Amino acid sequence: MKAEDLFYDKKAGFDRLTRSDKTAMQTYAEGYKAFLDEGKTERDAVTELVRMAESKGFRAYTRGEAVAAGDRLYRVNRNKGVTLAVIGKKSLKDGVRLTAAHLDAPRVDIRTVPLYEDSGMAYFKTHYYGGIKKYQWTAIPLELRGVVCVCHNGRVKTVNIRVGSGPNDPKFVITDLLPHLASEQMAKKATEIVKGEGMNILIGSVPSETEDEKVTEKVKLAVMEHLNHEYGMTEADFLSAELCCVPAFQACDIGFDRSFIGAYGHDDRVCSYTAATALLDLKGTPAHTCVALLVDKEETGSDGVTGMQSRAFDTFMADLCRAQEVLPEECYENSICLSADVCNAFDPNFPEVSEKRNDARANCGFALVKYTGARGKSGTSDATAELMARIRCIFDKSDIIWQTGQLGRVDQGGGGTVAMYLANRNIDTVDAGVPVLSMHAPFELIAKLDLYMAYKGFGAFYKD
Numbered sequence: 001m002k003a004e005d006l007f008y009d010k011k012a013g014f015d016r017l018t019r020s021d022k023t024a025m026q027t028y029a030e031g032y033k034a035f036l037d038e039g040k041t042e043r044d045a046v047t048e049l050v051r052m053a054e055s056k057g058f059r060a061y062t063r064g065e066a067v068a069a070g071d072r073l074y075r076v077n078r079n080k081g082v083t084l085a086v087i088g089k090k091s092l093k094d095g096v097r098l099t100a101a102h103l104d105a106p107r108v109d110i111r112t113v114p115l116y117e118d119s120g121m122a123y124f125k126t127h128y129y130g131g132i133k134k135y136q137w138t139a140i141p142l143e144l145r146g147v148v149c150v151c152h153n154g155r156v157k158t159v160n161i162r163v164g165s166g167p168n169d170p171k172f173v174i175t176d177l178l179p180h181l182a183s184e185q186m187a188k189k190a191t192e193i194v195k196g197e198g199m200n201i202l203i204g205s206v207p208s209e210t211e212d213e214k215v216t217e218k219v220k221l222a223v224m225e226h227l228n229h230e231y232g233m234t235e236a237d238f239l240s241a242e243l244c245c246v247p248a249f250q251a252c253d254i255g256f257d258r259s260f261i262g263a264y265g266h267d268d269r270v271c272s273y274t275a276a277t278a279l280l281d282l283k284g285t286p287a288h289t290c291v292a293l294l295v296d297k298e299e300t301g302s303d304g305v306t307g308m309q310s311r312a313f314d315t316f317m318a319d320l321c322r323a324q325e326v327l328p329e330e331c332y333e334n335s336i337c338l339s340a341d342v343c344n345a346f347d348p349n350f351p352e353v354s355e356k357r358n359d360a361r362a363n364c365g366f367a368l369v370k371y372t373g374a375r376g377k378s379g380t381s382d383a384t385a386e387l388m389a390r391i392r393c394i395f396d397k398s399d400i401i402w403q404t405g406q407l408g409r410v411d412q413g414g415g416g417t418v419a420m421y422l423a424n425r426n427i428d429t430v431d432a433g434v435p436v437l438s439m440h441a442p443f444e445l446i447a448k449l450d451l452y453m454a455y456k457g458f459g460a461f462y463k464d
Contacts, residue, residue, distance in 0.1 A: 012363040013401035013449055025452040028277075029261060032451060033251035035273050036263045037165070040246045041145050042080045042103040042296045042306075045269060049082055049276055049294065050074065056280045058084065061316075067323045070285040075316050080296040080306040083316050084279050086462075088289040092326045095334030096289045096317075097462050098427065099275035100308065100418050101341060102298035105265040106130035106440050108137060108174070108199060110146070110243035115235060117220040120207075123200040124172075129244065130299030131415075134194040136441050138176035142201065143169075146243035150232050156240075159231045164248045171248050172201050201245055247442040259363070259448055260437075266444040268298065270434045270451060271340035278458035289320070290462040298341075298418055308418040314425070329426070336387070337429040338461055339419035340454075343367050343405040345435030345447075353412050360405030360435035362447040366395070366457040367405035369431035374407075374414025381423035383430035391430060391461070398460035401453045405435060432457065 017025070039045030053074050061073035071087040081103065088096075107129045114124040128134060143164030150157045164171045176194075177185050185193055207218035208225055215221055227233040251263035272294045279292045297307030304310065314328065321328045346359045360367040370388055373380030395402045407414045423429040434454050437445040 010361050010364045010403045012361075013365050013453070014363065016399075016401055017449070021452070025448055026258075028452050028455060029448045031277075032270070032273055033261060033263065036251040036265055036269060039103070039269060040105075040143065040165075040265060041107075041244060043147065043242075044145065045103045045272065046076060046079055046082050046294075049084075049272075050076060052276070053082075053084055053280060058280070061085070061319070063319045065323065067320060077295075077310070077312045078306050081312065082294050083313065084276060084292040084294075085316075085320065086279060086282055086286060086290045087320075088286045090288055092289055092321050092324050092331045093334065094288060095331055095336065096291050097286070097464065098291045098293060098335055098337040098422070099271075099279075099340045099458055099461070100293040100295070100337055100422055101272040101275050101339075102268045102296065102302075102308070102418060103272050103294050104130070104296050104299050105246075105267060105269065106132045106299055108142070108201070108245045110144075110201075110238070110241070110245070112239050112241075114238055114243075115220055115223060117217040120205055120219060121202060122204040122219045122223045124203055124245075126174075126199050126201060126245070128196060128199060131440055133190065133441070134196065134199060135176075135190065137199065138174045138194055140173070140442055141171035141248035142173060142245040143248045144172060144243060144245055146241065148231060148233055148237050148243070149240040150237050151240065152232065157232070159233075161231060161243060172203055172245055174199050174201055249443055254445060260445045261448060261451070262443055262445050264442055264444070266434070266436050266446050267342045267439050268340070268433070270436070270446055271342060271454065274434070274451065274454040275338075275340045275458050278455050279462060281459065282462055286462055288464075291317075295418065302418055302421055308421040332426045335427045336390070336461075337419075337422045337427045338391070338432040338458065339381075339417050339422060339429050340433055340458070341417040341419075341431060342433045342436045342439065342446075343369050343372075343431070344407055344439055345437050347437055353408050355406070355409050358404065358406045359408065360403055362435055362437065362445075363449045364403040364435075365401030365450060366453040367403050367433055367435055367450070368392070368395075369405045369407075369433070372407050372414065372416050372419070372431060374416075375411075379414075379416040379420065381420040381429050383419075384428065387428045387430050391432070394460050394464045395457055398456070398463075400457045400460055401449070402457060405433075 058072040111125045208222040247264040254260035254262040302308040371380040371382040
């Protein structure tokens with residue numbers, strides 16, 4: 001046999017793309033960019049995914065309904081997560097083809113008592129969400145997104161707030177210190193350059209025109225007058241709000257050749273979008289029931305009612321299994337899951353943190369990651385050899401351009417995904433996702449080739 005048949009090597013996949021692949025890849029990337037701009041929070045992403053699903057013939061599933069092969073169903077969990085399913089020809093006793101991804105991304109959350117005035121300027125106090133480099137979030141334009149549940153006369157009204165995404169909308173910002181006065185700041189460790197309590201968002205400076213001399217915070221009052229006029233809010237309504245600031249950047253092509261997409265929130269909406277659209281685009285009725293589980297709270301540990309550790313997924317699966325008189329445990333033990341989360345892409349600017357033989361590379365395709373974790377594989381499910389072989393065969397049979405990945409050098413750091421929470425349910429699980437440059441930054445990058453191969457890879461997995 002030739003050396004090329006015996007050796008494993010990661011090579012850019014451009015020479016394996018057909019002309020039709022290249023055209024389809026560009027078209028698919030445009031749809032993905034539009035999704036990123038629309039779905040900058042998990043709530044917005046769920047709304048958009050439900051719209052997309054219903055346009056493809058999916059319907060909301062209610063407990064107790066009968067299910068039949070070919071049914072296309074979805075269930076929303078508290079507006080922050082969604083599960084999509086296509087019922088297969090085989091019984092659920094034979095298991096499902098499951099993909100699991102998360103819709104949340106690092107951001108800056110607005111606190112429950114956020115509004116204050118200082119030195120003639122109004123600010124929001126914040127609490128950052130997920131693992132970020134805090135200094136990256138200063139001096140960039142921000143959007144305000146979320147909901148406020150307004151209490152009025154004993155009734156609750158949910159109001160959507162979205163400021164900064166329109167072409168004429170104002171933006172918001174966390175200010176930074178000028179270099180002329182930053183000698184002490186520049187000498188600090190990167191983790192201390194910007195303090196969490198210093199991430200206050202500038203929101204206004206014009207005082208109210210009130211003639212009430214007792215009011216000393218007139219800029220703060222002007223902000224509340226605006227919020228009351230636009231949304232019917234009082235300051236107490238911040239207590240029942242979920243508001244956050246996200247980067248105001250639009251998704252865009254990067255490079256002369258437009259081979260990369262730069263945007264906020266690739267982690268992990270790139271895997272959510274590819275897993276979901278591959279399911280939405282399934283033709284006919286698959287052999288096994290196919291499920292795409294898209295959750296919240298991964299960036300903070302997968303806890304809470306909308307996280308992967310919630311029983312919401314088990315309840316949905318139990319409802320489906322009950323309709324076929326199948327025990328959920330029987331379904332789980334025969335299921336396979338692709339834990340769809342991003343991995344790091346090797347960055348030539350920072351080679352010292354990577355291990356080139358094992359880290360994924362941009363443009364080398366969909367990445368299989370046998371284990372993640374840190375400190376001796378802590379916090380990972382570590383997929384079995386049998387499962388790795390099975391997924392390899394699926395991808396090879398379908399001409400998917402794929403590679404393997406990991407999370408940097410041993411002892412360098414690491415991280416986890418939702419894989420272990422699915423594996424703990426007795427579901428065979430392996431991580432699979434898209435390599436990302438500048439992960440968790442306000443502006444991340446992925447390669448279009450890897451994006452498209454993830455879509456095709458998920459599609460091949462569902463059809464197996």
